[in-house]
Amino acid sequence: MRPGVxxxxxxxxxxxxxxxxxxxxxxxxxxSISYLVVAKALLNATPVPVGVSIEGxxxxxxxxxxxxxxxxxxxxxxVRLRAPRIVLAAVVGFALAAAGTVMQGFFRNPMADPxxxxxxxxxxxxxxxxxxxxxAIAVVTGLLGVPAVVGVQTAAFVxxxxxxxxxxxxxxxxxxxxxxxxxxxxxxxQTFLGAIVSFLIIHSGDSIRRAMYWLMGDLNNASWGDxxxxxxxxxxxxxxxxxxxxxxxxxxxxEEDAQTLGIEVERTKRLLLAIGSVVTAAAVxxxxxxxxxxxxxxxxxxxxxxxxHRVLLPTSALAGxxxxxxxxxxxxxxxxxxxxxxxxxxxxxPFFLFLLRRREVHxx
Amino acid sequence: MIRVDDLSVSLGDTPVLxxxxxxxxxxxxxxLVGANGAGKTTLLRVLSGVLAPDSGVVTVGGxxxxxxxxRERSRRIAVVPQDTTxxxxxxxxxxxxxxRTPHRGRFxxxxxxxxxxxxxxxxxxxxxxxxxxxxxxVSGGERQRVVLARALAQEAPVLLLDEPTASLDxxxxxxxxxxxxxxxxxGRTAVAAIHDLSLAARYCDRLVVLADGxxxxxxxxxxxxxxxxxGDAFDADAAVVADPITGTPAVTPLSSPNRPLDATVxxxxxxxxxxxxxxxxxxxxxTVTAGPVPAGDAAATAATGVDAAVVTVPPFEDVPVHARGxxxxxxxxxxxxxxxxxxxxxxxxxxxxxTAVVATDTAVFHGDGERAESIETIESVALADxxxxxTAPDASDGxxxxxxxxxxxxxxxxxxxxxRTDGLMEDVTDAVSDGVTDDD
Numbered sequence: 001m002r003p004g005v006x007x008x009x010x011x012x013x014x015x016x017x018x019x020x021x022x023x024x025x026x027x028x029x030x031x032s033i034s035y036l037v038v039a040k041a042l043l044n045a046t047p048v049p050v051g052v053s054i055e056g057x058x059x060x061x062x063x064x065x066x067x068x069x070x071x072x073x074x075x076x077x078x079v080r081l082r083a084p085r086i087v088l089a090a091v092v093g094f095a096l097a098a099a100g101t102v103m104q105g106f107f108r109n110p111m112a113d114p115x116x117x118x119x120x121x122x123x124x125x126x127x128x129x130x131x132x133x134x135x136a137i138a139v140v141t142g143l144l145g146v147p148a149v150v151g152v153q154t155a156a157f158v159x160x161x162x163x164x165x166x167x168x169x170x171x172x173x174x175x176x177x178x179x180x181x182x183x184x185x186x187x188x189x190q191t192f193l194g195a196i197v198s199f200l201i202i203h204s205g206d207s208i209r210r211a212m213y214w215l216m217g218d219l220n221n222a223s224w225g226d227x228x229x230x231x232x233x234x235x236x237x238x239x240x241x242x243x244x245x246x247x248x249x250x251x252x253x254x255e256e257d258a259q260t261l262g263i264e265v266e267r268t269k270r271l272l273l274a275i276g277s278v279v280t281a282a283a284v285x286x287x288x289x290x291x292x293x294x295x296x297x298x299x300x301x302x303x304x305x306x307x308x309h310r311v312l313l314p315t316s317a318l319a320g321x322x323x324x325x326x327x328x329x330x331x332x333x334x335x336x337x338x339x340x341x342x343x344x345x346x347x348x349x350p351f352f353l354f355l356l357r358r359r360e361v362h363x364x
Numbered sequence: 365m366i367r368v369d370d371l372s373v374s375l376g377d378t379p380v381l382x383x384x385x386x387x388x389x390x391x392x393x394x395x396l397v398g399a400n401g402a403g404k405t406t407l408l409r410v411l412s413g414v415l416a417p418d419s420g421v422v423t424v425g426g427x428x429x430x431x432x433x434x435r436e437r438s439r440r441i442a443v444v445p446q447d448t449t450x451x452x453x454x455x456x457x458x459x460x461x462x463x464r465t466p467h468r469g470r471f472x473x474x475x476x477x478x479x480x481x482x483x484x485x486x487x488x489x490x491x492x493x494x495x496x497x498x499x500x501x502v503s504g505g506e507r508q509r510v511v512l513a514r515a516l517a518q519e520a521p522v523l524l525l526d527e528p529t530a531s532l533d534x535x536x537x538x539x540x541x542x543x544x545x546x547x548x549x550x551g552r553t554a555v556a557a558i559h560d561l562s563l564a565a566r567y568c569d570r571l572v573v574l575a576d577g578x579x580x581x582x583x584x585x586x587x588x589x590x591x592x593x594x595g596d597a598f599d600a601d602a603a604v605v606a607d608p609i610t611g612t613p614a615v616t617p618l619s620s621p622n623r624p625l626d627a628t629v630x631x632x633x634x635x636x637x638x639x640x641x642x643x644x645x646x647x648x649x650x651t652v653t654a655g656p657v658p659a660g661d662a663a664a665t666a667a668t669g670v671d672a673a674v675v676t677v678p679p680f681e682d683v684p685v686h687a688r689g690x691x692x693x694x695x696x697x698x699x700x701x702x703x704x705x706x707x708x709x710x711x712x713x714x715x716x717x718x719t720a721v722v723a724t725d726t727a728v729f730h731g732d733g734e735r736a737e738s739i740e741t742i743e744s745v746a747l748a749d750x751x752x753x754x755t756a757p758d759a760s761d762g763x764x765x766x767x768x769x770x771x772x773x774x775x776x777x778x779x780x781x782x783x784r785t786d787g788l789m790e791d792v793t794d795a796v797s798d799g800v801t802d803d804d
Binding site: 002004108243244246249250252253254256257259260261262263264265306307308 | 409451
């Protein structure tokens with residue numbers, strides 16, 4: 001089967017799986033709501049673009065064409081309370097798995113995950129600083145002459161991007177960025193930023209709980225606002241990424257081979273790194289650090305669909321969405337305050353070890 | 365097609381190429397030869413554009429390689445690297461199809477042209493039978509052919525190959541180079557680094573010899589490959605002979621002897637045992653002469669290969685008078701005369717009286733046994749100083765003698781004699797027998 005056909009088939013199946021998981025997740029909670037009601041409520045809430053408006057800037061005209069009869073409380077619970085968190089989990093899982101796939105291919109290293117170039121630790125520093133020492137952030141923003149009120153998410157996003165850029169700048173010499181140097185610079189910067197985060201946490205006083213929740217990855221406070229910020233960034237960048245799937249395949253041959261096959265290696269690496277980092281930063285900013293999704297999901301999906309990124313990238317992203325929605329549902333189901341990062345690690349790590357022992361996962 | 369002007373490259377602080385200039389014409393197959401570390405791979409990397417030189421220019425098809433974009437460059441130049449990391453589960457066909465990358469736009473699907481190029485590349489490299497196997501499951505040699513197929517699918521006019529035959533069996537070495545030669549005959553231009561000098565000489569139109577980052581010789585294989593060039597470039601002693609089957613130069617490296625031999629030695633005998641003795645003595649540093657040897661005999665070939673003066677004679681005939689004269693001159697100026705390989709009694713008749721002779725343990729007498737006088741000559745010469753305990757064959761009793769067994773008996777005695785004479789004899793005996801044993 002042609003890769004294009006395979007990619008479409010697998011993706012269609014997984015997309016349906018993701019929708020089913022999202023709907024299934026919305027039935028779970030203190031108030032049990034039937035699948036049918038959930039489906040109707042979600043359809044009622046689904047905006048459909050029907051046109052383009054040019055008034056006051058370019059924008060989409062959205063309509064809500066469905067109007068099923070649903071009990072008002074159920075609709076409220078599903079659409080206002082559960083759906084934002086579930087959809088955000090889907091977006092974040094999608095983003096982390098997509099970025100993880102790119103990083104593993106890019107680094108030709110099975111240990112690579114989305115945070116490998118320091119994105120997560122940069123975000124952690126930004127977020128923890130905003131939580132525990134808002135006055136310090138205010139000093140920085142004051143110096144830069146930007147608004148003094150900076151939310152945790154903005155601080156995390158900015159921290160992530162700055163850290164990634166720093167790692168990239170350290171590893172680049174004479175226009176070339178050797179992958180091994182990048183990897184080591186990433187590890188060193190992560191360790192350094194980790195030290196600052198630890199220091200801030202020790203001196204955080206009452207805000208320690210909030211900081212720890214953020215660090216473990218938490219979707220408890222998800223809102224439609226988060227979704228409307230993260231989803232467009234992730235989806236647009238993912239769309240930019242997809243045409244580079246073939247370049248990622250060729251890069252697996254090694255950089256010199258890729259160059260003799262017509263790939264502008266340094267330019268492509270820069271672009272993949274930038275997109276991968278921003279996608280990860282967008283996810284981490286709204287959800288905190290959720291481990292293991294970006295590492296494990298691409299490995300597992302690769303077992304099924306093979307190493308071809310034209311198939312692997314979309315399927316892995318969708319599977320990441322499914323995995324995180326399922327994990328978060330488990331987190332909600334077991335205890336209302338369990339951070340989802342705890343679940344992904346607790347479920348993902350043993351499963352990964354199982355595969356490792358079966359010798360199913362060893363290399364790319 | 366390719367021009368290299370004043371190219372210098374350093375890797376780190378180590379200068380690898382120093383002011384290299386060369387040119388490759390359209391439709392030419394040029395072999396890069398040279399010792400490990402001579403700069404072959406570096407030169408190929410600069411030619412392919414993946415390595416920027418410190419100074420100098422490489423142009424391919426009139427444009428400087430450095431000024432071309434990766435895509436345009438890869439449409440002109442296909443590279444078969446020495447080793448390719450292929451540590452993932454792509455099928456062989458997928459890997460070959462990656463050769464089409466420069467021909468497809470980012471948003472283009474594979475065209476039927478792409479598919480045809482991939483299939484025909486796989487057929488020509490005989491990898492079609494495992495097209496759907498994972499690249500990780502094929503052998504090293506098969507993998508090398510897959511990478512060659514990838515380069516073919518690229519359909520570039522210039523092909524750069526780094527040790528394309530390094531991990532191939534004899535069959536696939538020949539088939540791969542046959543294929544490269546065919547591609548060149550079809551109009552492509554190829555530059556290949558090849559370790560095996562005989563293979564390089566057999567297939568390449570021209571050889572460029574690199575040593576210490578510099579071109580030390582360049583030209584047709586017959587002109588470039590001689591004992592001194594090979595010796596200089598590889599720091600190794602080698603015999604260069606015309607391969608009896610292909611007619612192209614064949615290079616046989618010689619094992620370096622345990623003891624150097626500063627002497628002039630004349631070798632009498634035929635066949636590969638005699639040839640081996642000649643090459644071994646030459647490798648030990650002796651000035652070697654040989655003859656009489658029938659033209660075309662292995663000993664004659666070996667003597668030519670190590671630049672030894674050899675007196676050739678028409679086969680199956682008595683040694684002509686002028687040749688006798690030459691042989692006698694050689695024998696006279698030699699410190700010692702060595703018998704090795706098959707020694708025909710016709711050759712023995714040529715040796716003058718009083719010749720000091722050493723017979724190697726490979727020496728076998730051959731003849732009709734009727735040339736009693738030649739045997740007598742040897743006997744009188746060789747046993748002159750020896751104890752007279754050997755019973756000379758009776759030449760006059762008219763009975764047909766087993767000449768070979770007589771010679772075997774004498775050979776032992778002649779060796780014994782050699783041991784009792786001076787150290788030079790010992791050297792010769794040791795050098796010759798060592799060499800023969802090593803070669804076995």
